[in-house]
Amino acid sequence: MIPLHKVFMPENIDEVLIPLKKVLQSGWIGEGPKVLEFEKKIGEYIGNSRVTALNSCTSALHLALRLCGVGIGDEVITTAMTCMATNEPIVLTGATPVWADINPHTGNIDPESIRKKISIRTKAIVLVHWGGYPCDIYEINQIAREYGLKVIEDCAHALGSSYHGKLIGNFSDFCCFSFQAIKHITTGDGGCLICKNNRDYQRARSLKWFGIDREKRQINARGIAEWDIIEAGYKFHMNDIAATIGLAQFPYLPQILAKRRENAAYYRKHLQDLTRVQLLEETSDRQSSYWLFTIKVDDQVRFIDYMYRNGIQTSIVHERNDRHSIFSNYNNQDLIGLDEFSRKMVCIPVGPWVGEKERNYIVEMIRKEAW
Secondary structure, eight states, rough: BBOOOOOOOOSSTTTHHHHHHHHHHHHHOOOSSHHHHHHHHHHHTTTTOEEESSOHHHHHHHHHHHHHTTTTTOOEEEEEESOHHHHHHHTTOOOOEEEOOOOOTTSSHHHHHHHHHHOOEEEEEEEEGGGGGGOOHHHHHHHHHTOOOOEEEOTTOOTTTTTTEETTTTSSEEEEEOOOOOOOOOOOOOOEEEEHHHHHHHHHHTTTTTTTTTTTTTOOSSSSSEOOOSSOBBBBBBOOOHHHHHHGGGGHHHHHHHHHHHHHHHHHHHHOOTTTTEHHHOOOTTOOOSSSEEEESSSHHHHHHHHHHHTTBBBSOOGGGGGGGGGSSSSSOOOOHHHHHHHEEEEEEOSTTOOOOHHHHHHHHTTTTOO
């Protein structure tokens, strides 16, 4: 079976195990020097040093909402075409998710739908770069500026993606990345929050760990760390074990991205002429990281079953969030683009484990159109 997702690890597993052993034997396995090193590495790569490593992208999204001041009675405009992790934090703040429609040709949130859904209760906009393909970031941020709203980017799919020549992580108020098990690189489980301004960054540094500013705390004469907690926080921090795994993987990110893009280009070239397959639209001003490669077919269920019977795992990956019971009380009207996209979309294997032989076979099975 050719898997849709697969955990990446270096072929020489000692590249992970040797530094991990040193950490385990160091006597310090919580948040420490390896986390700081990992944050620095992410910041240097993206070009924004205001990085806070966390235990998940979900925590990053929750923290971003907190920094936006989102709470009971507020509304957050978001997309339903995403992982539950994007929208559950909104509910947990006491706010109401308001579903904007998506562009059925990209899977990304539609700026004009965002504008139509803004009310006096709107506090923030959450966008998701579906599969790694960047949203209309400039247009969405312009709308946000007009109405005094904050923008949170869920970049879980988009490590290494670029928009107008700059890497994702440099545009909106908050950018949330995932290092969960099957992402481009993994820390086992983990994420990070990147802030646009220093004030939010400094608050994030303390809120991630019970509201404690660890850089200002001092040890008193009784050997007790002293600090004044002025704002209640969370237990969202990353630990050195997770960071060490991520650091061992980081040098491989360029080749991981290159292989995904190579496979995606092959699919686009060899599937573009099929009448029963629709490729998603792409423009030259943005580049996807291709965490997912999504196509649209008329009979979604039949296609997934056909591919599985031929040894290829495909999936919709995420169920549209507005169909889940926890969101049943929220309006899901006027989502025509979402209706079309969710009915037809399927993701096919695109990761670095898909070699020339595997991708040739995947294309061959799709081109047979026996489904």
